[in-house]
Amino acid sequence: MTNFSVSTTERIDAVTGGTRLRRLRQADWSRRLVRETQLSTADLIWPIFVREGSGEKQPVASMPGVDRLTVEGCVEAAKRARDLAIPVIALFPYTDPGLRDETGSEALNPDNLVCRATRAMKAAVPEVGILCDVALDPYTSHGHDGVMRGERILNDESVELLCRQAVVQAEAGCDIIGPSDMMDGRVACIRHALDAAGCRDAMIMAYSAKYASAFYGPFRDAVGSGGMLKGDKRTYQMDYGNTDEALREAAQDLAEGADMIMVKPGLPYLDILARLAAEFGVPTFAYQTSGEYSMIMAAAENGWMDGEKAMVETLSAYKRAGASGILTYFSPMVAEMLRG
Ligand SMILES: NCc1[nH]cc(CCC(=O)O)c1CC(=O)O
C-alpha cells in the first residue's frame, strides 16, 4: 500500500540517507575532481607495421587510418611518438612472401626488416622504447607462430627458434621482447638466452593470456599472414571459455622471469584483465587488437558512432579494469587529443 502521507522527496531521502550520487556529477569540474581513473599519454604503446621498400603510402585495407611504413616511415613515427610523449612503439613486419618458409628462418636474420627498423629508430630517437613481437607467424609459409610437423605445432623446437629470434632483436636494440607465441616455457628459455647473450637489460612483456580470437583478422591482413594461415591457432592460444587458466598462464610467465604481462584481446576480455591485475599486482597490459580498432573505425566511418568518443571510452575502460597501459593503434590520435 502506497503511503500518500510521505512526499517523494522524503521517500528518496529515506533510502539515500541524503547522499544524492548525482550531486558530484553536476559539473565538468566536479566530475573531473572525483574521477577514479585517468587515461594518460604515458599509458600508450603504439603498434606500427613496417614493410620493405620506399615511397608510396601503403594503407592496410581492413584498418582505416593505418599504413604499412617504410623503415624511413618508422623513424618518422618514432619522432612523432617522442614529440607526443608516447613511451613505446611496437613493431610488426610485413614480410615479403618470397622470404617466408616452413621454419620462419627470416626471423633469425639479424638484418631482417624488424632489426633494420629497430636500429634506425633507436639511432634517431633513442628515448622512445621499442617492443618487438617474438613469434614466427610473420615469417612462416603456413602462418603459424611455431614450427610444424604434419598438423602439429611443435613446442620445444619452436621455443629454440624463438630464443634466437629474441636475441637477434635485442642485439638490434629492441628494449622490450614480447613473446606472443604462447608456447609453454618460452619465457624462461628466452630470459636465459637473453642473459647468456649479454642482453640482461632487455625486458620481457609476456603475452600471458592470449586467446584464440577472431579479433586478430585485420592484423593478419596487415602482416600478410591471413591468407596463408593453415587451420587455426587453438592448440596454443587460449580457449575463450577459460579464466582460471589465464591465472595459471600469468603465474608461470612471472615465475619464468616476465617483467610485465599482457591480456589479449582487450575489450572482450576485461574480466581477465581485471582478475590478473588484482591477483598479481605486476605491470599488466592490454592489447586493443586490430579487430577492436577496425570495429570502431568502421562504425565511425558509417556515421553510426562517434569514433573519437568510443576511442577514449574504450581506452578508459582498460584503465578502470586495472591496466598499466594499452597497446592501441589509436595511440597517436589519443595522444594528440590528450595534449589538448
Ligand atoms: N603472434 C602474432 C601476433 N601478435 C599480435 C597479434 C594480433 C594483434 C592485433 O590483432 O592487433 C598477432 C596475431 C596472431 O596471433 O594471430
Ligand SMILES: [Mg+2]
Ligand atoms: Mg604460457
